[in-house]
Amino acid sequence: MKRSLLAGLLTLLMPALVLAGEYDLTVDRVKIDTGDFVKEGIGYNGASPGPVMRFKEGENVRINVTNNLDEMTSIHWHGLILPFDQDGVPGISFPGIKPGETFTYEFPIQQAGTYWFHSHSGFQEPDGAYGAIVIEPKGREPFRYDEEYVVQLTDKHPHSGDRIMRNLKMMPDYYNREQQTVGEFFSDASKNGLMNTIQDRMAWGDMRMMKADVEDLQGFTGLINGKGPEQNWTGIFEPGERIRLRFINSSAMTYFDVRIPGLEMTVVQADGNNVQPVNVDEFRIGVAETYDVIVRPKDEQAYTIFAESMGRSGYARATLAPEEGMEAAVPQMREPARLTMADMSGMSGMDHGDMAGMDHGNMDMSGSEGVSDMDQSNMEGMDDSGMAGMDHGSMAMGQDGSGDPFYAKGSGLMPMAASSCPTPT
Numbered sequence: 059m060k061r062s063l064l065a066g067l068l069t070l071l072m073p074a075l076v077l078a079g080e081y082d083l084t085v086d087r088v089k090i091d092t093g094d095f096v097k098e099g100i101g102y103n104g105a106s107p108g109p110v111m112r113f114k115e116g117e118n119v120r121i122n123v124t125n126n127l128d129e130m131t132s133i134h135w136h137g138l139i140l141p142f143d144q145d146g147v148p149g150i151s152f153p154g155i156k157p158g159e160t161f162t163y164e165f166p167i168q169q170a171g172t173y174w175f176h177s178h179s180g181f182q183e184p185d186g187a188y189g190a191i192v193i194e195p196k197g198r199e200p201f202r203y204d205e206e207y208v209v210q211l212t213d214k215h216p217h218s219g220d221r222i223m224r225n226l227k228m229m230p231d232y233y234n235r236e237q238q239t240v241g242e243f244f245s246d247a248s249k250n251g252l253m254n255t256i257q258d259r260m261a262w263g264d265m266r267m268m269k270a271d272v273e274d275l276q277g278f279t280g281l282i283n284g285k286g287p288e289q290n291w292t293g294i295f296e297p298g299e300r301i302r303l304r305f306i307n308s309s310a311m312t313y314f315d316v317r318i319p320g321l322e323m324t325v326v327q328a329d330g331n332n333v334q335p336v337n338v339d340e341f342r343i344g345v346a347e348t349y350d351v352i353v354r355p356k357d358e359q360a361y362t363i364f365a366e367s368m369g370r371s372g373y374a375r376a377t378l379a380p381e382e383g384m385e386a387a388v389p390q391m392r393e394p395a396r397l398t399m400a401d402m403s404g405m406s407g408m409d410h411g412d413m414a415g416m417d418h419g420n421m422d423m424s425g426s427e428g429v430s431d432m433d434q435s436n437m438e439g440m441d442d443s444g445m446a447g448m449d450h451g452s453m454a455m456g457q458d459g460s461g462d463p464f465y466a467k468g469s470g471l472m473p474m475a476a477s478s479c480p481t482p483t
Contacts, residue, residue: 079113079114079117079118079119079120080119080120080121080122081111081119081120081121081122082103082121082122082124083102083103083108083109083121083122083123083124083133084102084103084104084123084124084126085100085101085102085123085124085125085126085127085131085133085155085177085187086100086101086102086103086104086126086127087099087100087126087127088100088101088104088105088106088186090106090186090214090284091286091289092214092279092281092286092289093279093285093286093287093288093289094279094286094288095216095279097214097216097218099185099186099187100127100177100182100185100186100187101186101187102187102189105284106186106187106188106284107186107188107189107190107210107212107283107284107308108175108187108188108189108190109189110189110190110191110192110208111175111189111190111191111192112191112192112193112194113167113191113192113193113194114167114193114194114196115167115168115169115170115193115194115195115196116166116167116168116196117166117167118164118165118166118167119163119164119165119166119167120162120163120164121133121162121163121164122160122161122162123155123160123161123162123163124159124160125155125156125157125158125159125160125161126157126158127157128157129157129179129180130148130154130155130156130157130179130180131154131155131177131179131182131187132146132147132148132152132154132155132177132178132179133146133163133175133176133177133178134146134147134175134176134177134178135163135165135173135175135191136173136174136175136176136191136346137173137174137329137330137348138165138167138169138173138191139168139169140165140166140168141165144163144164144165146163146178147178148178148179154179167193169193169330170193170194170195170196170330171193171195171327171329171330171331171332171348171350172190172191172192172193172208172304172305172306172327172330172348172350173190173191173192173193173306173330173348174188174189174190174191174210174306174308174346174348175188175189175190175191176188176189176308180219180220181218181219181220181222181223182219183219183308183310184215184219184222184310185218185219186214188210188212188308189210190208190210190304190306192208192304193330200326200332201324201326201335201352202300203300203301203302203352204296204299204300204301205293205295205296205299205300205301205302206301206302206303206304207293207301207302207303207304208283208304208306209282209283209293209303209304209305209306209363209376210282210283210284210306210308211280211281211282211305211306211307211308211309211312211314211343211365211374212280212281212307212308212309212310212374213275213278213279213280213281213309213310213311213312213367213372214278214279214280214281214286215275215277215278215279215310216277219310222275222310226274230266230271230274231268231270231271233274233275233276233277234268234270234271234274234276235276235277235371236270236272236276236369236371236394237268237270238268238269238270243255243259246258261399267397268397269396269397269398270394270396270397271397272368272369272394272395272396272397273311273312273313273367273368273369273371274311275310275311275312276369276371276372277371277372278312278371278372279372280312280314280365280367280372280373280374280375281374282363282365282374282375282376283376285376286374287373287374287375287388290375290376290377290385291376291377292376292377292378292379292382292383292384293376293377293378293379294378294379294380294381294382295355295378295379295380296380297355297356297357297358297380298354298355298356299354299355300352300353300354301352301353301354301355301378302326302350302351302352303323303350303351303352303353303363304348304350305343305348305349305350305351306347306348307343307344307345307346307347307348308346309345310345311345312345312367312368312372313342313343313344313345313367313368314342314343314365314366314367314368314374315340315341315342315365315366315367315368316340316341316342316343316363316364316365317339317340317364317389318353318361318362318363318364318378319361319362319364319386319387319389320359320361320386321353321354321355321361321378322337322338322339322353323337323338323339323341323351323352323353324336324337324338324351324352324353325337325338325341325349325350325351326350326351326352327348327349327350328347328348328349328350329347329348330348338351342368343365353378355378358380359379359380359384359386360377360378360379360380360384360385360386361377361378361379361386362375362376362377362385362386362387362388362389363375363376363377363378364388364389366389366391366392368395369394369395370391370392370393370394370395371394373391375388
């Protein structure tokens with residue numbers, strides 16, 4: 059009788075007795091093979107991307123991070139609600155982790171959903187120092203699924219992060235491979251008139267920009283879970299299963315337009331927050347954003363996960379299939395986009411003549427040498443973790459004024475930007 063009473067008491071107390079999870083991470087020099095090229099980079103536990111870290115809402119975690127590099131490092135827990143001194147931003151929340159030292163992060167898990175972690179020191183993040191975070195909720199999800207996969211996107215370039223920055227500081231369109239041509243000028247003149255075309259080119263010239271300035275970095279290989287298009291990361295499913303895909307954009311600069319030809323996607327979360335489910339054929343994911351979607355492949359065939367860059371200069375590709383080795387057709391990339399004045403930072407209602415005299419070159423506040431060695435964290439005055447608790451789903455308004463966080467564009471529905479950090483911080 060006493061034993062049964064004790065057992066019952068323990069059962070009542072169990073929800074309050076949350077044991078801490080403890081994890082170990084090492085920061086290492088690694089080789090990154092994209093299928094197109096091999097380069098030295100930085101990873102966690104000997105690989106890039108690092109491991110998928112799985113937490114449970116309500117638990118307290120300890121994460122021991124050992125720096126095996128010959129330089130300072132840090133880890134920022136992107137989007138997590140935690141004490142400021144555990145946020146991992148050198149110079150703001152802590153000094154950083156010195157070479158050879160181990161730093162222990164300790165914080166409670168106060169939320170659920172899909173997030174990610176990355177270095178906040180120098181250019182270590184674009185050089186490979188990133189990984190995924192999956193947090194299980196205390197209660198039941200408001201949607202059902204049978205299997206799940208993390209789909210972590212990035213843009214891997216043959217050049218190192220500091221070299222890319224030096225080149226962009228020297229020439230902003232250094233990596234632009236879609237420059238406008240004389241032929242395009244005559245084509246526009248034939249269609250819009252010579253004077254209109256000249257005036258248009260002069261307006262862009264006054265801003266020291268071109269219609270082709272859609273993305274800063276071209277010449278990259280898109281990766282999904284560390285695999286290039288030819289290496290073809292594959293997720294296995296049983297026909298009829300509901301598959302949850304946790305999309306994370308860990309790119310340094312690239313926005314991806316994501317589609318799975320033959321499968322409709324139901325978006326259920328944005329930046330870790332549940333949203334009113336909405337069916338889409340395609341969505342755009344910005345830098346640092348996460349979107350969770352559910353797909354239900356009913357046929358015993360392969361499906362291509364296709365993520366092409368917003369500027370159509372590169373793509374990432376993976377496969378969902380009933381078994382390894384199966385492949386589906388890879389779509390052709392669409393025509394490169396061209397900017398219009400209406401695209402200029404949402405300033406379509408402004409008189410762009412007011413901007414024409416602005417010398418953007420004068421905004422360069424440091425030389426290339428200083429920038430290459432600069433810890434990016436020193437430029438971050440904002441702590442993005444404080445915004446992670448906001449319900450982006452309730453804030454996002456469609457262009458039609460509806461409460462949906464999606465709006466119609468092109469062949470599918472595209473999400474509005476909901477990232478708490480629009481730059482890769």
